[in-house]
Amino acid sequence: MCPILKYRNKKAFAFAVDLGIAMQLTNIARDVREDACMGRRYLPSDWVNDMSPTDILEASKKPNSKNAQLVKTAIIKLLCLADQYYRSGVKGLVFFTMEGTFSYWCCRVCLSKNRNPIDCQKS
Template identity: 60%
Template sequence: MVQSINIDNPELILATSGESFHWARRFLGNKMGHDAARLYSFCRVLDDMADGDIENGPEHLVQIQARLKQGEWGNHPLLNQFSDMVDEYGLSTKVVSSLVEGLLDDQADEVLIADESELIQYAYKVAGTVGLLMCDVLNTDEPRAKPHAVDLGIGMQLTNIARDVLEDAKMGRRYLPGSWINHMTPQQIIEASKNPYSHEALLITEA
């Protein structure tokens, strides 16, 4: 079902799309918990745009990225809805732009990650950035916390990638570095899944 661009009810979005985060939200108190839910909802809507769950989603991402590159937090419904939090917490336009860049990278006809360095860079864009933004919303004043937040985001994304190897391959995406699996194509990954004891399937499992 195609959704509209709306984060007016972030608690509902968090409850339906991020159940584990919704459970943890209760420990943050009313204000901080609500703002964390709003940030989650903002990122969730961006992700839905990338996945096509919002009508003309990729086009919206291009428009949003153009605004961010100009240092603007406006002239788009999603940016308008989130601008007050940007002002309150001083959220980085550059960090959000990196997040959108990662989501736009996924719009290519075929996604083929070449090596581990490219994998970590991609995971930073789509998940490590969220850790940085959440640090600001949680009023983290310990500088050493931010690298750990980035690493947590990257680790969560790598877990998702490991879980969704076949599903991603069916969409023409290979996030496992080619250098790890003899540069198998998404189609070859699909074929390998039919014989879990084949050399190719074992390469994927070991990766």
């Protein structure tokens, strides 16, 4: 993340790492079904009772099923974890270039479109 966001100050590195983690977690949450279609599952197995990618695809066809609820809950947990990393990243805004600050806020907007902020307070 440091080269992408043009960080120069070494104090910014930890914040940049946290932003990179947050972005990756957000991408994983966004792509659960797409990954399952390709035979992959990145959700922690203990969050989804060791469901296989095939199980996740089947659950997506039955949105009210127990397995679908497990997947939804896992996605919310993942986004809440990402939110913690985004919150750390905001503490590093003082080190950002203008482009880096813009990139950060773009990521936050994308995250907020993926879930309701209240969800993390309930978890």
